[in-house]
Amino acid sequence: MQRVLDPARIEAFAHRDIPRIRVPDRADVFAKRARRLRQLAGSESRGHGRAIGDYLRLMDVVAEAQQAAVTNLAVSRPSAEEIAQARAHRMPLVHAVGLRRDPCWRGILGQLCDAVLRSREFPAGVRDTCARLRDSRAQEIEAQADALLTLQSAEIDAAAAPFVMSALQVYWVHLASQFVAADVSQLEVPGVCPVCGTLPVASIVRADKDSQGYRYLHCALCATEWHMVRVTCSQCLATQDIAYHSIEGGSDAIRAESCGSCRSYRKILYQEKDTSVEPVADDLASLALDLLLGEAGYHRASGNPLLWQNPPEPV
Numbered sequence: 412m413q414r415v416l417d418p419a420r421i422e423a424f425a426h427r428d429i430p431r432i433r434v435p436d437r438a439d440v441f442a443k444r445a446r447r448l449r450q451l452a453g454s455e456s457r458g459h460g461r462a463i464g465d466y467l468r469l470m471d472v473v474a475e476a477q478q479a480a481v482t483n484l485a486v487s488r489p490s491a492e493e494i495a496q497a498r499a500h501r502m503p504l505v506h507a508v509g510l511r512r513d514p515c516w517r518g519i520l521g522q523l524c525d526a527v528l529r530s531r532e533f534p535a536g537v538r539d540t541c542a543r544l545r546d547s548r549a550q551e552i553e554a555q556a557d558a559l560l561t562l563q564s565a566e567i568d569a570a571a572a573p574f575v576m577s578a579l580q581v582y583w584v585h586l587a588s589q590f591v592a593a594d595v596s597q598l599e600v601p602g603v604c605p606v607c608g609t610l611p612v613a614s615i616v617r618a619d620k621d622s623q624g625y626r627y628l629h630c631a632l633c634a635t636e637w638h639m640v641r642v643t644c645s646q647c648l649a650t651q652d653i654a655y656h657s658i659e660g661g662s663d664a665i666r667a668e669s670c671g672s673c674r675s676y677r678k679i680l681y682q683e684k685d686t687s688v689e690p691v692a693d694d695l696a697s698l699a700l701d702l703l704l705g706e707a708g709y710h711r712a713s714g715n716p717l718l719w720q721n722p723p724e725p726v
């Protein structure tokens with residue numbers, strides 16, 4: 412475990428002209444994720460992570476289908492007045508909670524399920540879930556989407572959740588990709604996505620020319636990234652007692668950033684150590700780090716959109 416004691420030095424970065432918002436590029440956002448899932452699935456199946464390797468492979472097939480779906484989607488972005496109104500109230504531009512979804516998103520869900528059913532390599536349980544979703548009534552699917560977006564865990568069907576969430580991702584990435592960074596302003600609550608109001612899945616320190624060394628939170632739903640100064644808890648904004656944890660012998664491109672104040676953690680990826688890191692994929696493939704942090708008494712600040720884990724029953 413390494414403790415970083417000099418947030419002030421890093422804070423000085425903030426005075427430079429930082430690109431604060433990075434909207435997703437729908438031309439390749441899911442293709443990149445699929446590539447990374449495939450790569451991680453390959454390394455897991457050679458090691459002792461066979462089960463997670465199979466799951467990553469399933470999500471690779473879903474991500475490929477997401478890329479095909481987002482390329483063909485056409486949903487118009489909110490009007491200039493709606494955008495102005497959201498900005499005036501410092502609200503997310505296309506708030507995941509409460510936005511009236513175009514029914515076409517359920518068609519996307521059907522396409523993702525078909526892709527899984529077509530590939531024939533997955534266990535019967537997975538295929539049954541996809542077939543069941545294919546036959547579900549619109550009302551049931553909409554209720555699942557609402558439960559997921561508002562985190563009503565008691566109502567969430569955990570087996571179906573990754574597929575429903577994947578379809579919602581396609582819809583929101585499409586919406587988010589129609590904005591330019593200047594449309595988006597940071598919210599009063601810096602820990603939620605300024606485009607859709609969803610919690611981040613993880614954070615990433617970028618290595619590309621314009622954003623080198625800056626840390627961004629990555630939205631679990633719409634893949635927008637927004638800047639947050641390093642060595643700051645992305646949950647409660649504390650800057651003291653921030654610690655970094657990694658798996659011995661594991662990749663040095665991923666660590667968990669924990670907070671001694673709120674006892675939560677999120678993972679942080681370092682693009683300079685590995686240019687192919689991708690927040691959703693790398694978070695999903697690093698369950699060993701979650702076990703380590705759980706044993707150390709920390710809880711995840713928010714879940715992975717592709718793996719719904721019902722919280723333990725209260726005692």
Ligand SMILES: [Zn+2]
Nearest residue numbers: 604607630633
């Ligand atoms: Zn978002």
Ligand SMILES: [Zn+2]
Nearest residue numbers: 644647670673
């Ligand atoms: Zn905290």
